[in-house]
Amino acid sequence: MENKIEISDLQVHYGDKSALNGISFDVHPNEILSIIGPAQSGKTTLLKVINRTLEFTPEATVQGSVKLDGVDIDTIGDVYELRRRIGMVLPLPVGLPLSIYDNVAFAPRTAGLRTKSELDEIVERCLQQAALWDEVKDRLNTLGTKLSGGQQQRLTIARALSHQPEVLCLDEFSIAIDPVTTMRIEDVLKTLQTEMTILLVTNLVQQAKRLANRTAFFLNGDLIEIDTTDVIFSDNPANQATYDYVNGTFG
Amino acid sequence: MNSMTTRAERKQKIVLQSITFVILGVAFILMWNVLIKTRVVSMQAVSAAPLPNAMPTNLFSDLYLVLLMSFLAILFGIACAFYLQEWLPETNWVRRLIEGLVAILTGIPSLLFGILAIGIFFSYAGTLKMIGGSPVPQNAEAIPVQHDTTLFYAEALTFILMVMPVTIKTTQGALHSIATPIREAAYVLGASKWQVLKRQVMPLAFTRILAGGCRAMSRAFAAAALLIGIYTWHYTTESGKMPGRFMLFLSGALFLSVLSSTLIETHRSSGRNTVNLPR
Ligand SMILES: Nc1ncnc2c1ncn2[C@@H]1O[C@H](COP(=O)(O)OP(=O)(O)OP(=O)(O)O)[C@@H](O)[C@H]1O
Ligand SMILES: [Mg+2]
Numbered sequence: 247m248e249n250k251i252e253i254s255d256l257q258v259h260y261g262d263k264s265a266l267n268g269i270s271f272d273v274h275p276n277e278i279l280s281i282i283g284p285a286q287s288g289k290t291t292l293l294k295v296i297n298r299t300l301e302f303t304p305e306a307t308v309q310g311s312v313k314l315d316g317v318d319i320d321t322i323g324d325v326y327e328l329r330r331r332i333g334m335v336l337p338l339p340v341g342l343p344l345s346i347y348d349n350v351a352f353a354p355r356t357a358g359l360r361t362k363s364e365l366d367e368i369v370e371r372c373l374q375q376a377a378l379w380d381e382v383k384d385r386l387n388t389l390g391t392k393l394s395g396g397q398q399q400r401l402t403i404a405r406a407l408s409h410q411p412e413v414l415c416l417d418e419f420s421i422a423i424d425p426v427t428t429m430r431i432e433d434v435l436k437t438l439q440t441e442m443t444i445l446l447v448t449n450l451v452q453q454a455k456r457l458a459n460r461t462a463f464f465l466n467g468d469l470i471e472i473d474t475t476d477v478i479f480s481d482n483p484a485n486q487a488t489y490d491y492v493n494g495t496f497g
Numbered sequence: 498m499n500s501m502t503t504r505a506e507r508k509q510k511i512v513l514q515s516i517t518f519v520i521l522g523v524a525f526i527l528m529w530n531v532l533i534k535t536r537v538v539s540m541q542a543v544s545a546a547p548l549p550n551a552m553p554t555n556l557f558s559d560l561y562l563v564l565l566m567s568f569l570a571i572l573f574g575i576a577c578a579f580y581l582q583e584w585l586p587e588t589n590w591v592r593r594l595i596e597g598l599v600a601i602l603t604g605i606p607s608l609l610f611g612i613l614a615i616g617i618f619f620s621y622a623g624t625l626k627m628i629g630g631s632p633v634p635q636n637a638e639a640i641p642v643q644h645d646t647t648l649f650y651a652e653a654l655t656f657i658l659m660v661m662p663v664t665i666k667t668t669q670g671a672l673h674s675i676a677t678p679i680r681e682a683a684y685v686l687g688a689s690k691w692q693v694l695k696r697q698v699m700p701l702a703f704t705r706i707l708a709g710g711c712r713a714m715s716r717a718f719a720a721a722a723l724l725i726g727i728y729t730w731h732y733t734t735e736s737g738k739m740p741g742r743f744m745l746f747l748s749g750a751l752f753l754s755v756l757s758s759t760l761i762e763t764h765r766s767s768g769r770n771t772v773n774l775p776r
Binding site for chain 1: 678680681682683684685686687688689696697700701
């Protein structure tokens with residue numbers, strides 16, 4: 247089985263400060279891999295390396311390699327194309343200054359899609375998947391920024407799905423979303439698994455337990471342990487720190 | 498703080514200080530000129546109490562042109578600000594130099610620029626021609642303000658120096674307020690830099706940029722109004738003499754204004770704190 251993503255000896259520094267200290271692991275195709283770990287452990291940094299948005303942080307330096315389908319992402323000439331292959335849901339929802347419809351149609355349009363019927367179809371499908379369609383279907387032309395915080399977060403999920411990514415990265419997607427809606431989106435993620443690989447950064451260990459095939463535990467820029475979710479959440483994971491964090495007795 | 502930052506800071510400080518001294522020098526020379534030459538105008542020509550309709554008409558046609566140029570300068574200033582803010586890194590020396598200049602020039606009230614403009618009109622248009630040999634005419638109707646192209650350019654330059662920095666500063670501020678995390682929302686969808694600027698940054702920053710342009714244009718109009726006002730006063734008052742002390746106080750105002758901007762700028766670049774004195 248080919249790996250979807252291969253990360254080897256990845257080091258990231260912000261200035262002199264190390265954020266990832268040489269981590270290596272693989273992401274299998276069509277798995278849900280959850281990444282857990284306390285604050286400052288480098289989870290967000292890892293996602294930013296994968297879609298090369300860390301390039302917007304001038305003081306950040308990256309060493310090591312990240313391969314997507316066996317190709318080093320640094321050698322991919324069209325970085326915009328790379329970013330469209332990777333869906334990214336950031337922890338804080340940011341609405342584009344556009345209508346709800348145009349928010350979701352943004353990525354397909356930047357990729358060159360113009361056909362109205364196809365755009366309509368994408369917008370409806372993505373809003374459905376993000377559990378937002380029923381709430382907004384009558385006002386697709388109002389500004390996306392007029393939605394509530396939780397609705398905006400679901401709008402960013404719809405946007406991330408709009409360009410049919412191969413890998414979907416979610417960074418603490420549920421902070422602003424109520425538990426019932428979170429459950430609906432979790433169900434969608436499970437069904438999306440057949441189409442794409444999912445990297446789920448989460449502070450809710452129970453969410454990782456519910457969804458993930460495998461779980462990686464990060465701590466202060468180190469990958470402490472990566473294994474099947476069953477093992478990580480069992481009584482005897484390989485590392486004591488993993489057990490303590492998962493069971494809430496950490497620190 | 499490591500030694501690199503402090504060295505860069507020191508360099509920037511020296512650059513800023515030298516700019517200040519150059520500007521102050523030029524300002525004093527100009528003011529001195531104005532001071533001397535307006536006296537000449539006042540004593541020899543204007544005391545003849547001319548009629549209002551003696552105002553040279555090409556003052557107005559020149560002013561309209563100058564205002565048009567100011568408008569174009571504002572558009573150019575917006576383009577400059579985009580280039581500085583979006584394409585040059587913060588550490589780039591050209592960007593630092595321009596930002597330092599802008600900080601000083603925006604600190605100068607439009608009133609002072611207005612006076613400078615008056616100085617140019619009065620000293621180089623009226624007097625030079627008069628002092629240069631031909632007998633001083635007895636009424637102002639006979640004082641033609643020569644349509645002198647150098648004069649026009651000097652006038653236009655004054656206005657441009659007044660509107661450009663304000664435009665650059667407000668536009669940069671507007672762009673800066675749309676921080677990287679906001680832009681990342683579009684970048685993660687595969688948008689290019691141009692698409693992000695056009696579809697996200699511009700709509701968000703537009704109002705502030707427009708407001709900055711209006712503020713710059715208001716400076717230009719204020720200076721033009723002052724110019725017309727003083728000109729009229731000068732040609733209609735019996736003793737239309739520009740008191741020397743008037744100019745001295747204005748020089749003082751200019752000096753303090755530049756000094757204050759420089760102090761704020763060096764304070765900010767020393768990395769301690771951001772001070773925003775009300776203007
Ligand atoms: N732009 C930045 N400049 C400097 N340091 C940064 C920057 N972004 C992150 N860091 C540092 O890198 C380390 C890892 O941060 P990161 O955001 O990846 O952690 P995280 O695991 O996502 O934490 P959280 O759970 O709080 O989101 C932290 O020590 C953080 O202070
Ligand atoms: Mg994070």
